Amino acid sequence: MDGGGPEISVVVDGFAERLPAGMSLTALILRQQAQHKDLVAEVNGRFVHPRDYDSVLLNEGDRVELIHPAFGG
């Protein structure tokens, strides 16, 4: 947990996390040390386009899935 403000509970990739209230999807992705533009993100079953990561703010109970595309074969 970073900071001392209010927290929300969010499920990230199947694991419950305590996050600062009002956290953006961009901030979560950075927190997860993920490559911002190179992943597929979904919030509550809804695909989020990378251009919207900044404007999507997480709420209590949200479920987030972050997937790094694999391009080997």
Place this chain on the structure above:
Amino acid sequence: MGSRYQMQERFGPWGRAGQERLRQGRAVVVGLGVLGGTAAMLLARAGVGFLRLVDPDHPSLDNLHRQVLYSEQDVTAGRPKVEAGAAYLRSLNSEVSIETHQVALGPGNALDLLRGCGVVLDGLDSAAARYLLNEACLKLGIPLVHAGVIKAQGQLVVVRPGQGPCLRCWFPSRREPPASSAELGIIGPAAACLASLQTAEALKILVGAQDQVLEGLLSVDLWPPRFRTLEHRHWDRQACPACRGQYELLPGDSPGL
């Protein structure tokens, strides 16, 4: 003695009618690595009527832990993947007509390599080639079964031109990932799992079970095991250049349809 395909024909949703459709079916496998090679093997065993194989490379020793079409002898002899693969597939099922192209998919040949087939299987190993394959499938209106794999994970998407999101809709950045499978590694079971899922989707299309085809993106991780399906509820054909017919990777004068 039973018939060759009786076990899969006994699977109700497939049946003898599906088997007959498969016998008349035409598939192209682009890239004969672990995904394409495993998929080609399963398609040939299942009795697809026509299989077109596309790959420019030769198998190497570090392919053999996961790529099922090739032997040590193929590596030693320096046989092209399409040649070694076709010989092996013919030994599995002589009823399948196999066509080989020892070339890399490129803007100048993509449409010709795919044309006339009912489904395309993505066995490529780079993002750039996949975006080209995506555009070519959209232009020709052929379903594309995409899979990708790295480490012990991967994803599966079925692109139905004009009916749902394409690869560019799912992966809009169009950038190569920062690290390749050559750097991060890849394990055989994960790749075989993705190839198997990929083949199942192609077979559904070929036997006429379109209503059973995957919607969304299936993410698979074997280490630890986790399967997830993501839905793309925001698909807007006009928001994606490739979906609305603005092909940036194909030559402007391509004949197309």
